[in-house]
Amino acid sequence: MDPIETTVAAVRDVGPDAVAIDLDTPPAFDAEPGQFVKLTATVGGKDESRFYTVSSPDTDDTFEFTISYDPEEGGAFSEYLLNLEAGDTVTITGPFGDDYYEGEHRAIVLAGGPGIGPAVAIAERALAEGNEAAIVYRDDTPLHEERLSNIANAGASVFVLSEDESLTDAVADVLTNADGEQVFVYGFADFLKDATAAIEAAGGDADAAKAENFG
Known part of the structure; x- marks a missing residue:
């Protein structure tokens, strides 16, 4: 446009x-x-x-x-x-951008810092369409807490972590590696590196994730 x-x-x-x-x-x-x-x-x-x-x-x-x-x-x-x-x-x-929600049956969003914006948007859209969603969000000063609470109350798994916490356990908890599941990753380069390691540790395919590096 x-x-x-x-x-x-x-x-x-x-x-x-x-x-x-x-x-x-x-x-x-x-x-x-x-x-x-x-x-x-x-x-x-x-x-x-x-x-x-x-x-x-x-x-x-x-x-x-x-x-x-x-x-x-x-x-x-x-x-x-x-x-x-x-x-x-x-x-x-x-x-x-090409790394966006396209109606996947289960949306797993890993978000660091400003990645919270697309995280809540994708989760809300997925739930509204009758699909599943989960968020793993890492930030010492969480944003959109009311929306995160509403997403959790709607049945999605939501993990909010401090910046010194590992992503590994939370990602392992939400990742099923089932057909129709799509992982999204949004954040700065260091977060994407940690998210990649956590996805691989959980048996997932990090290369198949839709990811945006914010710098």
Whole structure:
């Protein structure tokens, strides 16, 4: 999709130093949980862009992305996003990415840090479609805790780990290696390395995982 201007519908706190931004869905725009968009804005007199993963289960009417920030080290682009209000306009391009939910019977999402956005989106979508879901999430300051609780109450397995905890036992608990099961991995490079090791330790095929490296 070519760059298109759309409107901010809402901005909500979703945890320590984190917000979710809802955008009105432009005509003909459609994205699946796990895909991402490019957000462009004029900051300090020049255009700057960042990529954000969709964190809503669908893009009907509105869609969401989640931003975590460091209040001491955040840059001008972060400040711009944090000051957005309902009614403001932004420019998006996309969606991008091939590693997204496609109706798999059982979705296992391993998420580190900002990977929580696609994790809750995929799990909610899977459950809404009558499929199974599980989340293993590692972060010292968990986000979207209410959504994680609702996902667990809906019957999914949800593990929230601190950053010094191993993924091995939790991944072994949720991974069945049955037909129709798909593993998704979202996070920074060190998390992907740990997730790969945990999948292999549980007898899974890490190469078959759908994964996005956030840097």
